[in-house]
Amino acid sequence: MRVFQNVQDIGPLGQALQEAFEIKKDRYKYQQLGKNRTALLIFFNNSLRTRLSTQKAALNLGMNVIVLDVNQGAWKLETERGVIMDGDKSEHLLEAIPVMGSYCDLIGVRSFATFANRKDDYEEKVLNQFIRYSGKPVFFMESATVHPLQSFADLITIEEYKKKARPKVVLTWAPHPKALPQAVPNSFAQWMNAADVDFVITHPEGYELDSVFAGNARVEYDQLKAFEGADFIYAKNWSCPGVTRPEAYGQVLSKDMSWTVDAAHMAVTDNAYFMHCLPVRRGMIVTDDVIESPQSLVIPEAANREISATVVLKRMLQAL
């Protein structure tokens, strides 16, 4: 595997899950694989879970790890070609990327959507430059449009907790004070469409996800109707994806608090588990009682980030 971006990159999901559970039983099984290999983790944006779980995964595999927070201590990077660099940006990404590539064997990159331009975000302008110019395998640690390490961890969690062969999984939009990217819901939709689940997406009008990710998933605008009989509720806020409202790309269209996941919402489910990728805004996305209930999976879900990252890095090391 040279690039980990989409669900297709991991191959058959049954095999990937089998490897995940094997690693969960013995997370140091492949410690020799990463000997004298270095993972470079590059963050253009903040992180708690991705930073720690991916470092832990690399250590599980016996790798050395270097972490770079681009906005804290590195030179400010220019990403556009053809500009006269007479401002505050001291280095161009086109020099920085191959230099970074020269110090490592694998590169992970986190670079969120900027919302300046939908085309640039959806063409993955920054990550694609890493793929093209680093000369090293690249794994996405949340890009402008996807967060595959999260979705793989979500799938592992659903597989561990499901009580039916084909559970009903509902991705629900929930309110948030700020404009958030679509990376998590895009990836979650992509992975759920590939998994053997009954998948439903619910959100207010205007929040339709790009069909590249939503595929043929059922969209239900009535949130309570979507929740009926659900086995897993996956809550997340996202800003306008610009599909049905191109002029509103990246904007907050609604802060409707009736979409907050509370006990009344959960009551119409089939005793569903609650999931969220974290960090989560309590009182906006979900109420305290729901996230603190025995049905909340947010902690085991976050813990599975170590497992998904270990599988992905292992696959990349094996392909070197």
Ligand code: CP
């Ligand atoms: N879920 C997730 O990616 O968390 P962080 O932003 O803290 O890495």
